[in-house]
Amino acid sequence: MLLIVVRQIINFASSFFVLSLFTFGIAHLFPEGIDFIFSHNSQSKLLLGTLPINGIENSNIVSVYFQYIGEIIQGNLGQSSVRGTSIFSEFWIYFPATLELSIVALLFAVSIGIPLGILAARLKNKWQDKLIISTTLVGYSMPIFWWAMLLVMLFSLWLGITPVASRIGFEFDILPVTGFMLIDTLLSTQEYSTEAFYSALHHLVLPAIVLGTIPLAVITRSTRSAMISALSGDYILSARARGISKTQEVWKHALRNALIPIITVLGLQVSVLITGSLITETIFSWPGAGKWLLEAVYRRDFPVIHGGILAIASFVIVTHLLLDIVMMFVDPKLRRNA
């Protein structure tokens, strides 16, 4: 077991290594070069700022890289060239908003997608199945930005039942403890704390549905095909032959096997959610990491762009690592015990 954890850590380290090479390379492509990222930080003991990039020789680039890695690992992502604030702390102000939105969107997708997928597999080739497949195809073919605009037009502008922007009503002043609005409102000592909680929930509805639509379509499809594949195994036939005819028992067998590909697909949705949040946060003025990064792109704040992609991509790599560990529990074949 320990060996497997070690292997996962090595995997993570090598992925992070490639990521750091990429961001290191990108940093060199910035107009002012890599030292620009760190030079504003007066607290940094880095001598980097004194190295003119154009004059650097090949033999020095490796030591520059190691100094770079050293800074990154300590969490020093430099300072924003426009605002002068620490990028690392800025990231942690905005990222929880993205996390909260993504988690709610994923919950939405999973709680509807998996039952729907099981239903479709059960009623394979009947009209309900065909309806579900067509709906997922529609969801899959919908550009997120258009879907968001349609929903906003319908629910916010025409019907007026959902808010258009932001995480919570303007009238509420909530102390950011965890960064998760839903938790912070409940932790708040203000009198309007419960009202604020419902306002936060209200603001989450539309963005979460928009963000969760594509994951919903993908999860429904994958659950359906995973179940169909699991149901075609010989062990299902032998279970029926043995008198385990109750539909629940057969489905228990199949579902347990189908979980393996389903959880793999769930892991892939992390990337999809991050991609989607770039657009969703823009449309709903959601103060998350996606919007933060995009605004940095628009104002050409390169240190933030660099720090943003490094932080977000590291997060994705970490989730993949956690997913691999979860998979070990789900798929007995991955455990090398005996």
Place this chain on the structure above:
Amino acid sequence: MNTHSQFYQQTKIPSTFSRWWRHYQENKLALLALVIFTLIALVAIFASLLASYDPAVQFTDFIHVPPSWYELGESRFILGTDYIGRDIFSRLVFGAQLTLSLASAVVLLSGTIGMFLGVVSSFANYWIDSLIMRFMDFILAVPSLLLAVVIVAVIGPGLPNAIYAVALVLIPHFVLITRTAIKHEKNKEYVTAMLLDGASKSRLFIQSILPNILPPVIVQITLAFSTAILEIAALGFLGLGAQPPHPEWGTILSESHHYIMFAPWTVTIPGLAIFFTLLSINLVGDGLRDAMDNEKK
């Protein structure tokens, strides 16, 4: 040695492509999708003949005219006009041309590089293979749009850069699918048989492996095409892809976004264009995949 041909008929076995086509035709929806997509492609090709006006022409007296079927609409602006008086129909038609050609460029670029890398990777030694796969894993790990956005941020916005960014994001899919398919075929016995017969590696590849990896590769091409359109439109929407006044569909939506309350048709109609294009491509891809799977059974 069969002396009983007078009792029993011989049957003719059709070629692979006509079998695929026969299976594909059974799926009526996929057939319809193919027709729709062909129509869209034709519109894109003959854009200059079909459009009523030049897409950049502004009719300053006719700002935000609703589509022709509304009371306030005009028959010469079939789908209405946008915030600076340009005919939406013409813009969409030229947008089809732009979006589809951008997507084709992306797929061509990423497909060629990706398949080349996939072939190299599957025939190379362990270290080169691992190296290539490590890079592909990385590109796949980073969320696609994020990567595209950052690349464009670094090399600058605009059409050609958007193509490069999206192509990079799509390369790993081609590499993976090619490599997996080749590895799968390589181990089959007929390949061993051909090697024993003395076939050279290139003959082996061209004559036997290549035709057999076509099905998943073709499906991947359709998938990539649909993803390319989506990513290009997304970049356009974020202002990082095709810049205004290019009539790229995503770019059109980024401009219309501000007027969502006053001129909803400037949002719904261009979006419908993207939606139907994507839907038809995805249906065609699904149909192809089903037809090829049916073939195997």
Place this chain on the structure above:
Amino acid sequence: MNLLHIENLSVDLHTHSSPLSIIDRLSLRMAESEILGIVGESGSGKSVLAMAIMGLLSPKMTMRADYLNLDGQDLMKLSAQDRQRYISSKASIIFQDPKSSLNPCFRIASQLNETLSAHGMHYRSERKVRSIELLDSVGITQPEKILEMYPHQLSGGMNQRVAIAIALACKPRLLIADEPTTALDVTIQSQILDLIVKLNQIENVGVILITHDFALLSENTDKIGVVYSGQMMEHAATRNILDEPRHPYTRSLLNSVPQLGKRHSKGSRLFALDGQIPSVDMLPVGCRLGPRCPIAEKQCVNPPRLNSIANHGKVRCHLVKPNTSAKSEKAAVRNSGVIS
């Protein structure tokens, strides 16, 4: 009394065009505690036969028969639910690929427990004792250890033994083994076959052994049924079939097996019939062997009946008349140019 008596079983597959005939009026009889071998090429329908007996046909297939008696009860007369319950208590089946016939996500113990509690054992201690007993009876040396393992941790042979143990859990009268050794190494093959024969003797359970390998059947079976393209071509005692195969198809199957001691001339080819087994959507009229049969005549476009041949068994061929001798048939075959 017969353990299994099937008369005129037909199974059709319903596609979007007209129904396809997978099994055509197949009949067979099997006594208690007998080992019946069913042999045929891939695609001959022998697995579908097993599914039909066990009530496991896919929803697209329908079956009809004059009767399908399992241990005295005509299954065609029962409702679907009763049929399933009856079959599960009287018969079991093991499949070709042991790795896929056991659920990869559950331990061996839980798979055995499931079957045992479905058949009335409600106490965990009871089930554990019985599980160990069962694993023991199939030749597994460390049953307690195996119980805690997952299928992928065991070898193919072990998995097949576990599958047999699970199949025996409900004390069936009939065990159907559908190509049980095809996926295993040759040495393990003989072990598993010996195990099946031993269980047949000790537990008095009848066995239907389905295979495409004639050599396997010659040593282990009491009776053989030769199936081609969904039709039962010859059905007789093993000794009779091996000594004097009457049906042209059976002859060709036996001739195609290289035999130790028989002189094969250098450079000669092993015997095989021309052509291929017909595909289900393009079946020949009448006798389905017709296009490939070396002695086919005009009358073969009419479907032959399964005739009883004295001192032999049942044969389905126009040219094997009850009163012709084996010698004249051999002459006819030799005259048609087929090595015999």
